[in-house]
Amino acid sequence: DGGITQSPKYLFRKEGQNVTLSCEQNLNHDAMYWYRQDPGQGLRLIYYSQIVNDFQKGDIAEGYSVSREKKESFPLTVTSAQKNPTAFYLCASGTGDSYEQYFGPGTRLTVT
Amino acid sequence: KQEVTQIPAALSVPEGENLVLNCSFTDSAIYNLQWFRQDPGKGLTSLLLIQSSQREQTSGRLNASLDKSSGRSTLYIAASQPGDSATYLCAVNDYKLSFGAGTTVTVRA
Numbered sequence: 354d355g356g357i358t359q360s361p362k363y364l365f366r367k368e369g370q371n372v373t374l375s376c377e378q379n380l381n382h383d384a385m386y387w388y389r390q391d392p393g394q395g396l397r398l399i400y401y402s403q404i405v406n407d408f409q410k411g412d413i414a415e416g417y418s419v420s421r422e423k424k425e426s427f428p429l430t431v432t433s434a435q436k437n438p439t440a441f442y443l444c445a446s447g448t449g450d451s452y453e454q455y456f457g458p459g460t461r462l463t464v465t
Numbered sequence: 466k467q468e469v470t471q472i473p474a475a476l477s478v479p480e481g482e483n484l485v486l487n488c489s490f491t492d493s494a495i496y497n498l499q500w501f502r503q504d505p506g507k508g509l510t511s512l513l514l515i516q517s518s519q520r521e522q523t524s525g526r527l528n529a530s531l532d533k534s535s536g537r538s539t540l541y542i543a544a545s546q547p548g549d550s551a552t553y554l555c556a557v558n559d560y561k562l563s564f565g566a567g568t569t570v571t572v573r574a
Contacts, residue, residue: 359508386562395554395567443509452497452560453514454556454562456509459507459508
Protein backbone atom coordinates (compact mmCIF):
# COMPACT_ATOMS: atom_id res chain seq x y z
CA ASP A 354 0.00 0.00 0.00
CA GLY A 355 1.36 3.38 -0.96
CA GLY A 356 1.00 6.16 1.54
CA ILE A 357 2.27 8.09 4.50
CA THR A 358 2.66 6.57 7.94
CA GLN A 359 3.03 8.41 11.21
CA SER A 360 3.86 6.82 14.49
CA PRO A 361 2.83 6.64 17.17
CA LYS A 362 -0.84 7.66 16.96
CA TYR A 363 -0.82 8.96 20.55
CA LEU A 364 2.19 10.19 22.48
CA PHE A 365 2.45 11.35 26.07
CA ARG A 366 5.45 13.16 27.52
CA LYS A 367 6.42 15.08 30.60
CA GLU A 368 7.27 18.75 30.30
CA GLY A 369 10.97 19.32 29.69
CA GLN A 370 11.51 16.18 27.61
CA ASN A 371 12.31 16.15 23.91
CA VAL A 372 10.18 13.85 21.77
CA THR A 373 10.54 12.69 18.15
CA LEU A 374 7.59 12.04 15.84
CA SER A 375 8.06 9.69 12.94
CA CYS A 376 6.91 10.25 9.35
CA GLU A 377 7.59 7.82 6.49
CA GLN A 378 6.32 7.86 2.92
CA ASN A 379 6.62 5.38 0.06
CA LEU A 380 5.08 7.61 -2.61
CA ASN A 381 8.49 8.61 -3.97
CA HIS A 382 7.67 12.26 -3.30
CA ASP A 383 10.50 14.75 -3.12
CA ALA A 384 8.79 17.19 -0.76
CA MET A 385 7.71 16.55 2.81
CA TYR A 386 6.00 18.82 5.35
CA TRP A 387 5.12 19.04 9.03
CA TYR A 388 2.02 20.86 10.25
CA ARG A 389 0.52 21.51 13.63
CA GLN A 390 -3.26 21.65 14.23
CA ASP A 391 -4.87 23.18 17.30
CA PRO A 392 -8.62 23.03 18.04
CA GLY A 393 -10.65 25.45 15.93
CA GLN A 394 -7.62 26.55 13.93
CA GLY A 395 -6.29 25.78 10.52
CA LEU A 396 -3.08 23.86 10.03
CA ARG A 397 0.15 25.80 10.51
CA LEU A 398 3.39 24.89 8.76
CA ILE A 399 6.32 23.99 11.02
CA TYR A 400 9.03 22.81 8.60
CA TYR A 401 9.26 21.59 5.04
CA SER A 402 11.83 19.85 2.91
CA GLN A 403 11.92 19.84 -0.88
CA ILE A 404 14.94 17.57 -1.24
CA VAL A 405 17.10 15.25 0.83
CA ASN A 406 19.53 17.00 3.21
CA ASP A 407 17.73 20.33 2.86
CA PHE A 408 14.83 21.84 4.80
CA GLN A 409 13.30 25.24 5.54
CA LYS A 410 11.47 26.77 8.46
CA GLY A 411 7.76 27.32 8.16
CA ASP A 412 5.62 29.80 10.04
CA ILE A 413 6.07 28.32 13.54
CA ALA A 414 9.48 26.57 13.60
CA GLU A 415 10.60 27.79 17.03
CA GLY A 416 11.01 24.89 19.47
CA TYR A 417 11.08 22.26 16.70
CA SER A 418 13.82 20.56 14.69
CA VAL A 419 13.85 18.20 11.71
CA SER A 420 16.20 16.12 9.60
CA ARG A 421 15.94 14.74 6.07
CA GLU A 422 18.62 12.11 5.63
CA LYS A 423 16.49 9.86 3.42
CA LYS A 424 13.85 10.67 0.83
CA GLU A 425 11.32 8.47 2.61
CA SER A 426 11.71 9.87 6.11
CA PHE A 427 11.20 13.27 7.75
CA PRO A 428 11.21 13.01 11.57
CA LEU A 429 10.17 15.95 13.72
CA THR A 430 11.62 16.59 17.17
CA VAL A 431 9.60 18.66 19.60
CA THR A 432 12.10 20.16 22.00
CA SER A 433 11.65 21.41 25.54
CA ALA A 434 11.90 24.94 24.13
CA GLN A 435 8.44 24.63 22.52
CA LYS A 436 6.15 26.42 24.95
CA ASN A 437 2.83 24.80 23.99
CA PRO A 438 3.66 21.42 22.45
CA THR A 439 0.31 19.71 23.07
CA ALA A 440 -1.33 19.49 19.64
CA PHE A 441 -2.19 17.25 16.69
CA TYR A 442 0.79 16.90 14.33
CA LEU A 443 0.32 16.08 10.66
CA CYS A 444 2.94 15.08 8.14
CA ALA A 445 2.44 15.45 4.40
CA SER A 446 4.31 14.74 1.21
CA GLY A 447 3.95 16.13 -2.27
CA THR A 448 5.21 16.24 -5.81
CA GLY A 449 6.94 19.18 -7.38
CA ASP A 450 4.71 19.08 -10.45
CA SER A 451 1.21 19.75 -9.22
CA TYR A 452 2.12 20.86 -5.70
CA GLU A 453 -0.63 18.56 -4.42
CA GLN A 454 -0.07 17.34 -0.87
CA TYR A 455 -1.04 14.03 0.71
CA PHE A 456 -1.41 13.67 4.46
CA GLY A 457 -0.65 11.01 7.02
CA PRO A 458 -3.04 9.99 9.84
CA GLY A 459 -1.44 12.29 12.42
CA THR A 460 0.10 11.99 15.89
CA ARG A 461 -1.62 13.47 18.91
CA LEU A 462 1.01 14.70 21.38
CA THR A 463 0.08 15.47 24.97
CA VAL A 464 2.65 17.09 27.25
CA THR A 465 1.89 17.42 30.95
CA LYS B 466 0.93 36.94 3.95
CA GLN B 467 -1.86 34.77 2.59
CA GLU B 468 -5.00 34.76 4.73
CA VAL B 469 -7.63 32.08 4.14
CA THR B 470 -11.13 32.35 5.58
CA GLN B 471 -13.92 29.78 5.62
CA ILE B 472 -17.47 30.78 6.41
CA PRO B 473 -19.55 29.46 8.07
CA ALA B 474 -17.54 27.71 10.79
CA ALA B 475 -20.32 25.13 11.20
CA LEU B 476 -23.29 23.98 9.18
CA SER B 477 -26.13 21.54 9.90
CA VAL B 478 -28.45 20.34 7.13
CA PRO B 479 -31.02 17.57 6.65
CA GLU B 480 -30.06 14.61 4.50
CA GLY B 481 -30.57 15.23 0.79
CA GLU B 482 -29.94 18.96 0.89
CA ASN B 483 -27.13 20.40 -1.21
CA LEU B 484 -24.12 21.79 0.66
CA VAL B 485 -22.32 25.00 -0.24
CA LEU B 486 -19.01 25.69 1.49
CA ASN B 487 -17.14 28.93 0.97
CA CYS B 488 -13.45 29.77 1.02
CA SER B 489 -11.86 33.17 0.47
CA PHE B 490 -8.20 34.16 0.19
CA THR B 491 -6.35 37.45 0.08
CA ASP B 492 -3.57 36.95 -2.50
CA SER B 493 -4.61 35.73 -5.95
CA ALA B 494 -1.06 34.72 -7.02
CA ILE B 495 -1.56 31.03 -6.33
CA TYR B 496 -0.50 27.74 -7.94
CA ASN B 497 -3.61 25.85 -6.93
CA LEU B 498 -6.27 25.35 -4.28
CA GLN B 499 -7.06 22.09 -2.52
CA TRP B 500 -10.18 21.01 -0.67
CA PHE B 501 -9.73 18.44 2.10
CA ARG B 502 -12.00 16.43 4.34
CA GLN B 503 -11.05 15.66 7.95
CA ASP B 504 -12.88 13.22 10.20
CA PRO B 505 -12.50 13.67 13.99
CA GLY B 506 -9.02 12.68 15.16
CA LYS B 507 -7.90 11.72 11.66
CA GLY B 508 -5.61 13.05 8.98
CA LEU B 509 -6.70 14.98 5.91
CA THR B 510 -8.12 13.36 2.80
CA SER B 511 -7.70 15.31 -0.43
CA LEU B 512 -11.04 15.80 -2.21
CA LEU B 513 -10.27 18.09 -5.12
CA LEU B 514 -7.34 20.06 -6.48
CA ILE B 515 -7.99 23.03 -8.74
CA GLN B 516 -5.04 24.43 -10.66
CA SER B 517 -4.83 28.21 -10.96
CA SER B 518 -5.68 27.98 -14.67
CA GLN B 519 -8.90 26.04 -14.02
CA ARG B 520 -12.34 27.39 -13.16
CA GLU B 521 -13.77 24.23 -11.65
CA GLN B 522 -13.14 20.60 -10.85
CA THR B 523 -15.63 17.77 -10.34
CA SER B 524 -15.53 14.39 -8.66
CA GLY B 525 -18.77 12.47 -8.23
CA ARG B 526 -21.14 14.54 -6.06
CA LEU B 527 -18.44 17.13 -5.42
CA ASN B 528 -17.82 20.23 -7.49
CA ALA B 529 -15.35 22.98 -6.65
CA SER B 530 -15.10 26.33 -8.38
CA LEU B 531 -12.28 28.84 -8.34
CA ASP B 532 -12.41 32.57 -9.03
CA LYS B 533 -8.88 33.87 -8.57
CA SER B 534 -9.73 37.47 -9.39
CA SER B 535 -12.17 37.70 -6.49
CA GLY B 536 -10.15 35.37 -4.24
CA ARG B 537 -12.93 32.82 -3.79
CA SER B 538 -13.58 29.11 -4.06
CA THR B 539 -16.79 27.22 -3.42
CA LEU B 540 -17.24 23.52 -2.73
CA TYR B 541 -20.63 22.10 -3.65
CA ILE B 542 -21.73 18.71 -2.34
CA ALA B 543 -24.90 17.46 -4.00
CA ALA B 544 -27.57 15.41 -2.23
CA SER B 545 -25.80 15.29 1.13
CA GLN B 546 -25.66 12.08 3.16
CA PRO B 547 -24.91 11.47 6.86
CA GLY B 548 -21.53 10.06 5.78
CA ASP B 549 -20.64 13.55 4.51
CA SER B 550 -20.49 14.78 8.12
CA ALA B 551 -16.92 15.98 8.67
CA THR B 552 -14.78 19.11 8.70
CA TYR B 553 -13.93 20.51 5.29
CA LEU B 554 -10.73 22.51 4.88
CA CYS B 555 -9.55 24.58 1.98
CA ALA B 556 -5.89 25.29 1.41
CA VAL B 557 -4.31 27.77 -0.96
CA ASN B 558 -0.92 26.98 -2.45
CA ASP B 559 1.36 29.92 -3.24
CA TYR B 560 4.55 27.78 -2.90
CA LYS B 561 3.29 26.59 0.49
CA LEU B 562 -0.16 25.66 1.73
CA SER B 563 -2.14 28.17 3.78
CA PHE B 564 -5.21 26.67 5.43
CA GLY B 565 -8.55 28.00 6.48
CA ALA B 566 -9.93 26.97 9.89
CA GLY B 567 -12.52 24.73 8.25
CA THR B 568 -16.28 24.30 8.10
CA THR B 569 -17.72 21.53 10.28
CA VAL B 570 -20.67 19.92 8.52
CA THR B 571 -23.38 17.81 10.15
CA VAL B 572 -25.86 16.02 7.91
CA ARG B 573 -28.95 14.95 9.88
CA ALA B 574 -30.63 11.67 8.90
